[in-house]
């Protein structure tokens with residue numbers, strides 16, 4: 570019999586209201602009781618890796634998850650499902666997407682309503698994720714994120730609503746598949762895989778968002794020997810307020826890699842404009858434009874690229890293109 574591995578990590582999917590009415594993780598994850606959800610050809614192996622709200626998740630724990638999945642792949646598991654809090658789900662899913670070989674289905678899911686709430690979406694999403702992991706066509710598509718009857722690529726999916734169960738969306742590109750009555754229907758292929766093995770993670774990689782009237786204060790604060798990298802969410806097609814430039818030039822002079830994405834929800838960052846702080850000037854200064862990723866994903870990719878030992882041109886090439 571084929572085996573699917575479920576790794577629980579916590580999140581609202583595993584939470585219930587406590588005595589004071591606040592949502593919090595309990596001593597036991599209620600999902601651990603569900604170990605025979607998928608009838609038929611598959612046997613489920615259920616493990617609790619963590620029981621954390623996802624804002625508590627760190628790259629170190631993402632690495633631990635990755636290592637557990639590598640072990641499971643080596644032991645011949647047919648697919649893996651990870652349950653996760655939705656706040657940082659996209660970051661863990663993308664970390665796994667970048668650092669695991671693209672061989673078996675790996676599916677991440679979560680819930681917007683707690684396990685004790687009317688209309689809880691947890692079990693439904695878990696079953697959908699299991700059905701996806703049991704679908705041979707789900708292999709080779711990178712890590713997938715399954716919630717609310719949609720299948721998304723980990724690379725581009727993002728949480729877009731604070732409470733709605735239809736929160737996970739893929740801006741610009743759309744989902745790669747949908748859940749149907751008896752399984753999954755895929756309608757997009759994975760165009761590129763940026764597999765990048767790592768055995769550790771790198772800390773002090775920061776993320777800043779640009780805004781009208783921004784100056785160099787925050788950039789100067791990051792001008793430290795400990796800073797390993799910085800992602801900036803620039804405005805529009807990829808521009809920055811001119812008052813930020815002197816401080817950014819100092820970071821570049823100190824060999825801190827700086828990656829620029831757009832703070833826009835749709836589209837890609839490109840060096841288009843020639844004015845002060847415009848994208849063309851930023852690219853000439855040595856800022857790396859990263860196409861198609863949001864800020865939190867670009868940060869994960871930068872951590873992975875640095876941990877893999879990439880530097881200078883190799884790092885820039887790695888960071889530049891997430892699409893083709």
Ligand SMILES: NC(=O)C[C@H](N)C(=O)O
Nearest residue numbers: 580581622623654655656
């Ligand atoms: N829906 C959720 O899972 C949100 C929760 N705050 C978490 O990320 O752990």
